[in-house]
Structures are given as C-alpha cells and as structure tokens.
Amino acid sequence: MQSVRPMRPGRRRLSAPWGRPLCLAAIGTLLWTIWTIAAAAGPLAPTFPGAVSQGAMVIGRVAPDSRVVYAGRELRVTDYGTVVFGIGRDAQGPARVQITPPGQPTETVSIRVTPRDWPIERVDGVPPKTVSPPAAIARRIAREQASVAATRQTSDDGLGFAEDFIWPVKGRVSGRFGNQRIYNGTPGSAHSGMDIAAATGTPVVAPAAGVVTFAEPDLYLTGGTLLIDHGHGIGSNFLHLSRLDVGVGEHVAQGQVIGEVGATGRATGPHLHWGMTWYATRIDPLLVLERSRR
Structure with missing residues (x-):
C-alpha cells in the first residue's frame, strides 16, 4: 500500500469534490481549464520588468x-x-x-x-607593439574576430537561456564586465565579460544548456575559444582555455564539462574569461547569475 505523508497541522490537502486528494492528472486538467478560460477572456498582458x-x-x-x-x-x-x-x-x-x-x-x-558607474584604469608604459600590433598580427586578429562575430549573428530556438545559470567555474572574480583601460593614452575596449581566477586544468562546465557554435584552440588574442548558443540570441563565450572537450554542433547540458581553464592567447595568468551576448550585444554574466538566484 502506498504511504501517505501526514499533513502539517493547520494545512488542508487539496481535494476533489468527492473528498479524495487530487492526482497530478486532475491538477493538470484544472490548470488547463483555468488557462483556457483566461485565454478566452483576452490576450495575456505583457509582463516585463519596470x-x-x-x-x-x-x-x-x-x-x-x-x-x-x-x-x-x-x-x-x-x-x-x-x-x-x-x-x-x-x-x-x-x-x-x-x-x-x-x-x-x-x-x-x-x-x-x-546607468552603472564603469571604472576606468590608466596604464602607461605599455610596449607600443602591444597596444598597436604589427600589420600581419593585426590582420590575423581582425580575421579571427570577424569569424567569432559572424557566429553570433544566428541563434536557434533552444531554451537554455531560460534556465537558472550556474558558474562555469568557481574562483575569485579578477575582472568585471564593463571595466575599461586606457593604454598609453589610447582607450582600449571595455571588458566584455568576467574573469574568474582558477588554476590551469580546472574543469569548466556549461552554465546552461545549448549548442556549441565555435571551437578553436589557438586564436591570437583569446587562445582556446569556445562559444555556446543558449537559444533566442543568448550565447556564452569562454576564452583562454587550455583544452576544449566539445566540438561545433554538439549539444551540451547544463553542468557538462566543456573544457579546462588555461592562460592561452594574450593572458597574463590562468583564468577563465566568461562573456555573454545577445547576438552582437554584450551583456554581464554576473547580472545573469544574480537574476538566477532570485
């Protein structure tokens, strides 16, 4: 005989008119009926944050x-x-x-x-070739970045974006989204993601489900680079990886290992750069994590 968990004092079990507890099928039917009545009453009012x-x-x-x-x-x-x-x-x-x-x-x-207050850091004395690389290197960087940008132009109808995102790796946040540096008086691009300090070889997991759309082990600036499409335009990018464990076209589940932390490309030490985008628009992964905790 199936056991029945006792109810807490003062609480009543949801019951059908004949006194028996409602089964899941009955609850589903009830919810469907309510939805049908609401739909007949008129379209759902748009709901967005203020x-x-x-x-x-x-x-x-x-x-x-x-x-x-x-x-x-x-x-x-x-x-x-x-x-x-x-x-x-x-x-x-x-x-x-x-x-x-x-x-x-x-x-x-x-x-x-x-609005947010974006910190600006001035760094002087940087070798000129670091700020303005030689022509051949500049062409390689432009070619590689164009390939990444093109990948972000399309997205499928996956629903990974609606999951509660998790940290791809645990560690100290060593760089935040939106911060900007000025090198030798020349403004650099704003930081496009968050840096998480971790040892080389630390496993990196998918923060939400999706499809791998880009996987290259040796880009000049970003080293081991991996992009995941979470659907509806929302994507994640993982940079400076020492190892890639998934390839283009592969479906990944939330929490699945996708690579390992490294210091490849132009990185000064081992860490994971995790960026997020809505198509070409860069968004803050930390805000996405905070939203998931609500």
Whole structure:
C-alpha cells in the first residue's frame, strides 16, 4: 500500500469534490481549464520588468504567437510566450518593446535603463607593439574576430537561456564586465565579460544548456575559444582555455564539462574569461547569475 505523508497541522490537502486528494492528472486538467478560460477572456498582458541595469539580460512574457520587436529585431516567442533580449553596456534607455498580440493592435512597453558607474584604469608604459600590433598580427586578429562575430549573428530556438545559470567555474572574480583601460593614452575596449581566477586544468562546465557554435584552440588574442548558443540570441563565450572537450554542433547540458581553464592567447595568468551576448550585444554574466538566484 502506498504511504501517505501526514499533513502539517493547520494545512488542508487539496481535494476533489468527492473528498479524495487530487492526482497530478486532475491538477493538470484544472490548470488547463483555468488557462483556457483566461485565454478566452483576452490576450495575456505583457509582463516585463519596470527597470533594468545596463548589461542586463531581460526576460518578458507576452501572449503566445505575438509579434515582438526590440531594437529593430523581431524576437522569437516561445510556445508559452517568453521573449528575451539584452541591454548593452552603454544603453541609455528607455528600452522600448513593440508587441502585437494575435488580432490585436500594437502596444509599446517602455523599460527604464539604470546607468552603472564603469571604472576606468590608466596604464602607461605599455610596449607600443602591444597596444598597436604589427600589420600581419593585426590582420590575423581582425580575421579571427570577424569569424567569432559572424557566429553570433544566428541563434536557434533552444531554451537554455531560460534556465537558472550556474558558474562555469568557481574562483575569485579578477575582472568585471564593463571595466575599461586606457593604454598609453589610447582607450582600449571595455571588458566584455568576467574573469574568474582558477588554476590551469580546472574543469569548466556549461552554465546552461545549448549548442556549441565555435571551437578553436589557438586564436591570437583569446587562445582556446569556445562559444555556446543558449537559444533566442543568448550565447556564452569562454576564452583562454587550455583544452576544449566539445566540438561545433554538439549539444551540451547544463553542468557538462566543456573544457579546462588555461592562460592561452594574450593572458597574463590562468583564468577563465566568461562573456555573454545577445547576438552582437554584450551583456554581464554576473547580472545573469544574480537574476538566477532570485
């Protein structure tokens, strides 16, 4: 005979009209009935956060089969009405999302973008060839970076983006998203991800499910480089790897080992650089982790 866990004092078991506990199938039928009634009453009201930070990943809900546009790009809508997009480091806002539910007029949702204070560090005395590499090296860098950028232009309909992201490796955060350095008076690019200090050979795991879209062991700047598409434009990139354990086209599960920490490319010591993007827009992995803990 199947045992029944006793109820806590003061709590009532959800029961059917005839007094027996509702089984999962009955609960499913009840929820489907409620959803059907709600759908008949009208389209689902769009749900988005009222304010987001620069560098944030934004997830919202709309009526299924809606047409949703943000920043000139039509967003994919999941079967249950979820959409996702990214807010750039320097976005000023408000972020305006245009939503056209099935058979309904278009409405616009405005999301306030809160600014962040980006630290700037000045570094003088850097060898000139480090700031401005020789022509041959510059051409190689441009070619490799163009290949990476092209990979980010497409994305599938995977749902890894909706998972609660986990740390790809545990360690001290040695570099934060958005920080900028000025070398010999020449501004460098803002830091595009977060650096996590860890020993060479430390396993790196996928922070969320996805498909490997780029895997190269020896790029000039970033060394061992791996990109994972989490779906709907959200992607992760992992740089300076000493080893790559997955290849292009491979589906990876959250928590699966994908490589090892290293100091390849132009790295001053062993660490993992983890960056995230919404297509070409760079977003802050630390904000994504904080969102997952809510």
